[in-house]
Amino acid sequence: xxxxxxxxxxxxxxxxxxxxxxxxxxxxxxxxxxxxxxxxxxxxxxxxxxxxxxxxxxxxxxxxxxxxxxxxxxxxxxxxxxxxxxxxxxxxxxxxxxxxxxxxxxxxxxxxxxxxxxxxxxxxxxxxxxxxxxxxxxxxxxxxxxxxxxxxxxxxxxxxxxxxxxxxxxxxxxxxxxxxxxxxxxxxxxxxxxxxxxxxxxxxxxxxxxxxxxxxxxxxxxxx
Amino acid sequence: xxxxxxxxxxxxxxxxxxxxxxxxxxxxxxxxxxxxxxxxxxxxxxxxxxxxxxxxxxxxxxxxxxxxxxxxxxxxxxxxxxxxxxxxxxxxxxxxxxxxxxxxxxxxxxxxxxxxxxxxxxxxxxxxxxxxxxxxxxxxxxxxxxxxxxxxxxxxxxxxxxxxxxxxxxxxxxxxxxxxxxxxxxxxxxxxxxxxxxxxxxxxxxxxxxxxxxxxxxxxxxxxxxxxxxxxxxxxxxxxxxxxxxxxxxxxxxxxxxxxxxxxxxxxxxxxxxxxxxxxxxxxxxxxxxxxxxxxxxxxxxxxxxxxxxxxxxxxxxxxxxxxxxxxxxxxxxxxxxxxxxxxxxxxxxxxxxxxxxxxxxxxxxxxxxxxxxxxxxxxxxxxxxxxxxxxxxxxxxxxxxxxxxxxxxxxxxxxxxxxxxxxxxxxxxxxxxxxxxxxxxxxx
Numbered sequence: 292x293x294x295x296x297x298x299x300x301x302x303x304x305x306x307x308x309x310x311x312x313x314x315x316x317x318x319x320x321x322x323x324x325x326x327x328x329x330x331x332x333x334x335x336x337x338x339x340x341x342x343x344x345x346x347x348x349x350x351x352x353x354x355x356x357x358x359x360x361x362x363x364x365x366x367x368x369x370x371x372x373x374x375x376x377x378x379x380x381x382x383x384x385x386x387x388x389x390x391x392x393x394x395x396x397x398x399x400x401x402x403x404x405x406x407x408x409x410x411x412x413x414x415x416x417x418x419x420x421x422x423x424x425x426x427x428x429x430x431x432x433x434x435x436x437x438x439x440x441x442x443x444x445x446x447x448x449x450x451x452x453x454x455x456x457x458x459x460x461x462x463x464x465x466x467x468x469x470x471x472x473x474x475x476x477x478x479x480x481x482x483x484x485x486x487x488x489x490x491x492x493x494x495x496x497x498x499x500x501x502x503x504x505x506x507x508x509x510x511x512x513x514x515x
Numbered sequence: 516x517x518x519x520x521x522x523x524x525x526x527x528x529x530x531x532x533x534x535x536x537x538x539x540x541x542x543x544x545x546x547x548x549x550x551x552x553x554x555x556x557x558x559x560x561x562x563x564x565x566x567x568x569x570x571x572x573x574x575x576x577x578x579x580x581x582x583x584x585x586x587x588x589x590x591x592x593x594x595x596x597x598x599x600x601x602x603x604x605x606x607x608x609x610x611x612x613x614x615x616x617x618x619x620x621x622x623x624x625x626x627x628x629x630x631x632x633x634x635x636x637x638x639x640x641x642x643x644x645x646x647x648x649x650x651x652x653x654x655x656x657x658x659x660x661x662x663x664x665x666x667x668x669x670x671x672x673x674x675x676x677x678x679x680x681x682x683x684x685x686x687x688x689x690x691x692x693x694x695x696x697x698x699x700x701x702x703x704x705x706x707x708x709x710x711x712x713x714x715x716x717x718x719x720x721x722x723x724x725x726x727x728x729x730x731x732x733x734x735x736x737x738x739x740x741x742x743x744x745x746x747x748x749x750x751x752x753x754x755x756x757x758x759x760x761x762x763x764x765x766x767x768x769x770x771x772x773x774x775x776x777x778x779x780x781x782x783x784x785x786x787x788x789x790x791x792x793x794x795x796x797x798x799x800x801x802x803x804x805x806x807x808x809x810x811x812x813x814x815x816x817x818x819x820x821x822x823x824x825x826x827x828x829x830x831x832x833x834x835x836x837x838x839x840x841x842x843x844x845x846x847x848x849x850x851x852x853x854x855x856x857x858x859x860x861x862x863x864x865x866x867x868x869x870x871x872x873x874x875x876x877x878x879x880x881x882x883x884x885x886x887x888x889x890x891x892x893x894x895x896x897x898x899x900x901x902x903x904x905x906x907x908x909x910x911x912x913x914x915x916x917x918x919x920x921x922x923x924x925x926x927x928x929x930x931x932x933x934x935x936x937x938x939x940x941x942x943x944x945x946x947x948x949x950x951x952x953x954x955x956x957x958x959x960x
Contacts, residue, residue, distance in 0.1 A: 428526045436531065438594040440693055441523040460767055475640030476767035477844070481695075481715045488690040 292329045292455060292509075294318050294336040294361065296350040297343070304337065304367075307393040311400065314455025314509060321346065321353035328357065331417050334454070335363035335404060341389035344372050351382040363403050367391065418451045418509060419497065421490075437489055442468070446482050450498060450508030459505040479506070520589040521561045528554045528605065531594055537606040538565060538585050539725070541623050543574025543929055544804070544936070545858025547725050549606075550585075560587050564612060574932045575611075575621045583619050585609035591722055596691045597733065608722050620928040623860035627721055630864040630924055634871060639763040639770060641867050644697070644714035644847075645724060647855050648755035649731060650748050651678045651706045652741045661748050663706035664740065677738065682708050685734050692730065694723045704752035714760065714847075717863045724757075724859040746803070746854035747810040754811030756818060757855040759866070760836070762847040763787065772846035778826055778835050779846045785880040788824055788833055788848055790873020791866065792881065795822045795832055795852070797918035798865040799904055800911035800937060801925070802853040806944045809907045811854060814889040819851045822902045823884040830888050832904065852904060861925060861933075868924035909941050 293308065298317030308315050315337070318327050336354050340347030347366065354361040366383040368375060376386060385403050387396055414426045420433045423444075430437040430444060439447065449458075449467045458466075460479040468478065483506055487495035499507045528536065535551045538560070542548055550567065552560060559565075564584035569575035575583065591608040598604040611622035618625040634641050653662040664678050679701065686696045695713040702709045710731075712723060728744055735742035747754035763770040763783065771784035780788075803809065811818050817829050824833035832852055838845030853862055872878075884901060896903075905911035912934060915921050922930045 427530050428523045429530050438531075438596065438691060440593060441520045441590055443693065444523065445519075475642075475716060475764050477640070477642060477714070477764055478716065481713070481719070484695045484713060485690075485693045488695055489693075 292316060292331075292334055294324060294328070294333045294338075294350075294354065296321070296324075296336070296338045296347060300337070300339055303391075303393060304339070304396070307396050308337070308400075311397050312455065312457035312507065313400065318350070321349040324350065324353040325357055328359075330419070331454075332357070332359035333361045335365070336361050337365045337367070337400075338383070339367045339389070340372065340375065341367045341369045344368070344375055348375070348379060348382060351379070355382060365399060365403055416448065416451045418454050420494075421447075421451060421497070423448055423451055432490060432494070439486075439489065443482055443486055443489070446479075447486055450506075454509035455507065457501050457504055457507045463505065521558075524561065524587075524589045524592045524607070525558055527592070527594070528557055531603055531605075532600070533594065533603050533605045535602075535604045536560075537595075537604060538587060538609050539606050540585060540609045540611055541725060541858065541860060542572045543621065543623060543858065543861070543932055545623070545725075545856070545861070546573065547729055548572055551604075560585070561589060564609075566614065569611070569619070569621070572621075574929060574936070575619075582614060583622075584612045584614060584616070586612055593692055596688055597737075608725075620926050621932070623858055623864075623929070624718070624721070626924075626926055626929060627718055627860040627864050629926070630867050631717060634763070634867060637871070637874075638765050639871075640765075641717040641863070642714045642762045642764060642847075643717045643720040643863060644712055644760040645720065645855075645859075646709055646711040646756075646758040646760075647724070647727060647744075648702055648707060648709045648757070649742055649744050649855060650704070650755065651681060651708065651735060652743060652748070654739055654741050661741075661743070663704075663749070677740070678706060678708065681735055681738060681740060681742075682710070685731055686710065688730050688734060689727065692726055694726060702753070704749065707753070707755065714762070717867065721859040721863055724855075728855070744855040746805060746808045746856055750810075753816040754818060755855055756811065756851065757853045757857065759850045759853055759863075760847045761787075761850060761866070761870070763870075769844050769846055771848070772843040774843075779838070779843070780835065780848075783874055784846070784848060786873040786876075786878050787870035788873070789878030789880045790870045790876075791833060791848075791850060792822050792824065793878060794869035794872065794918070794920055796902070796905055796911070796914040797921050798862075798869055798915075799852065800908065800915040801865045801921065801933070802850075802857050802862045803905075803911065804858070804908075804937065805854075805856055806908050806940060808854050808856065809905065809911070812852065812904055812906075820903060821884075821888045821896065822904060823888060824848075824881075825883050825885045828885050828887075831884060861929070865921055865924045868920055872920055907941075908937060908944075912937055912941065 293313050293315040295315045295317050298319040318324055338347050338350050351364055364383045366386045367389045368386055369389050385399050387399055416423045423430045430439055446467050460476050463479045483498055487498055501507050533554050536557050537549045537551050539549050564586040566582050566584050568581050569583040570581040587607040587609050593606055595604045595606055610624055611619040613619050651664050655662055682699055686699055689696055697711040697713045699710045731742045771781055772779055773781035812820055814820050819832040823831045825831045826835045834849040836849055
């Protein structure tokens, strides 16, 4: 989940985030950054310093001071305020000139979260009661163990590490199975169906089918 | 990849306190075989395989070397859900290899792998979804007639009846063992049930069918009920089939689907069907491998008798189900002859081989026969060029004998052993004097 400041960002920003499959929450004031963060902490943040530079930088500071400090912050600044960046290197990880091109925003986000997508930063990942211990390969849901096959585990791990993002079957195959998969492209569907069954009826919706695209784990605003 | 899988299995054995790991494999007749190892041996088994004497397994025996290796397939490792956690057990399917590591020609799983590889070389992945029928009976004594547990009919709501609760528990167990269920219902006959599995690639599905039969029987046995996959246990009601929904995919594209055809069937699908029709007699002994199988394939019980196809004619060998609109992934064909007593690895192998032969040689699909073939006389059928499926195991074996297609698909070792074993079964049956004969002839003649 990404924090976005302020709570009603420009239409272009909201649209780009949604269409690239990020789930995000608008945060109205820097003070609310802690209270609104999800249980697993913010995955990152997009902070608009273009309209309200002061509020924006305060939001960045608040994000860095959380118990789980946010390590991936993208700030939007106008050309006139680009000098503000100079003394605040510690407060952001990448920046984007406003007005921006959606393709650039998308590319920067992808780059910013690249490590998040590939290398787990900790040995435990969690999402909505689901907990995966990456060292012991054990998965639990609401505290009780889930019995998974190896590939079910690997797929679930990938989903939990990338909540809110939409993945096509091809991407999941190459990222989770590598090139050694046996069952063909429909393998993804087979494994998603098995995971849903193992998560139980009430939680099966955690893995959502995105029509004619692929799958998304965890909720997104766009699906409404 | 392989290493990570291995680690996953070993860590799970440790973390979940697994006391026994059951190594599962299948004999040529399709019986599930198993031996258990302690967790301490698991690492060894994953690295080098476990050797055992194969000569006691049906169809494994060879002249010189009796020992073979069981190589666990780590991707099939599962904790068994019905065993209490205090004495937790897991199972893993094995491929059987010779001591030098080459695939053992008597192992049905390796046979299916070889046939799937052949399909993959042409870019195809073979998907299968079975509708499996079976009966629940009261335990009864050996040799006694089966006693049904209920008298429900098709789709009957028999909420209180024990067999429905058995079926529910079975489905729950299957789902926790990575076998998704699509539908389940009470079938036509008393005590008969059907569970439809969701499609997977053929190897996974063959494993799933083995697990399925085991789970159904195991859960029934816990309630002192006998579950059976015998194709025709009761004379006057419909028998148990295992209709197979089949499709070939190229990547994410359903190679059976075409927008231009009124039935949405591609040329690939039509040639595949033509292959199944032309070789139907040759593969019958494998898809219907018991004497009893041929008592199911008779007119009047929704089982196929004729080698024909139709969009919606349940008396045909192949049916083309109507997929939901716009779902091109669901375009498929349904082969209606196989029964649940077959060896799924071998049955899928010969079915695939017959279909692929049709594609390779560009077989022409015969005309659809949507008439009720049961009402037609032999002369009319001959005129239409419609043949019958083999009438008995003996018929089927004779047709199989001269089939190079089946010999290639099964490999010489299994082909020869299967024919030998099944001919012996037929001979034994032929000398049996049945109740029918005693009742009909003893006083009259």
